[in-house]
Amino acid sequence: MLGGAKKSFSTDKIVLEKNISTINELISHLMQIKPEDTLEFDTKNLLIAVNGVDSSALQGYDTKLSGNDEISIIPIIHGGSSRRIQFSVAQSNVEIFDILFDKRFHRDFLDELRNKHKYLIIQAINPQFLLSVQHAKKILAISLHAKKTKTMLSRKIETDILLRFAATTQISAAIKVVGRKMNMDYLIIAMGKKSSLNRLYFELKPFLNPKPLSRNNHPFLKKQFNVSKNQLSVVQSKDSLEDIIVEKATVLV
Missing domain, CATH: 3.10.20.30 (Beta-grasp domain)
Incomplete structure (x- = not known):
């Protein structure tokens, strides 16, 4: 309950x-x-x-x-419900949970969540590093392809996902900038069977942001990845910043 x-x-x-x-x-x-x-x-x-x-x-x-x-x-608290962000990538079911900070989220919370939901791939990231659902789809597609072709940047796909979002091969650097921060909101990205995702959803539902993924992270990520106006103007797409960041994640070896 x-x-x-x-x-x-x-x-x-x-x-x-x-x-x-x-x-x-x-x-x-x-x-x-x-x-x-x-x-x-x-x-x-x-x-x-x-x-x-x-x-x-x-x-x-x-x-x-x-x-x-x-x-x-x-x-059910009317007026404050949050929509679920669900999609599939490479035949894998994915859900993103936009979590608002709560004092119950102690340092080992993520490890405990993984132990409780062993059939899910679970990673937490700094919400500033996600531009959109499409951005998440592209990063996850890279990691899943790397797993399939045995070219992951780490033994665990959870770590590979973190590295791709950070656009670095250094685990310590990725954890420092993209990893979950104590006393702050964060995103959980989970992959697995729908029944397992449902169980995770019901556990996290009380802490979900009623307006998920509503932050404008473009200015932050433009500065974080040193993307210039000239670079953006060269890329002809709906979201040139997203494409540039994803390209950085793709070429990591």
Whole structure:
């Protein structure tokens, strides 16, 4: 349970010993066992996932449940929801999470997230280093191709992705400039099966930026990569800065 649901029951996890056959029965049961001195449990505005799959994509509140199902319950706060940024690259499912800083994101948070979601490739980057979704697609395509052809800049594709965004072969330099910064917002880029991405989404949803990828990073990246007006004028494309930066990532060996 997350957000208001967690506060309503004074816990983030409930193990049910009673047999529950549908989500409707689950909601009724939770209303019966909710402590009286906690916040009201709004049953009409809930996002409920069964094993990482949104119940609205199943049979809604009539969705059948079995004994080993993991149910995630998240209150819906109207007016503040964030759209999901999902796409595919080289037959790989990808999602970008624009994360707002929270004091719970300690130094080892990323490692813990990777251990919890072992079937996903997860990397965190400084949000200033992404121009657009298209920029991310191009960088990830380079890293995935490098993995396929065994030409990655590092043993791990997570590190290769970081190096490509930084346009450097030096891991320490990439971590310093593009890596996640403590006490700051950051982006998480995850690749894997949709069901695994759904589980990660439900965990990160309370911390998502309601206006994802809305920063104008062109001035910063133009300065960061020493791109001149003359260089930009030579490249005839919709986003010449993006193409120049991607080219820098492509030629790394």
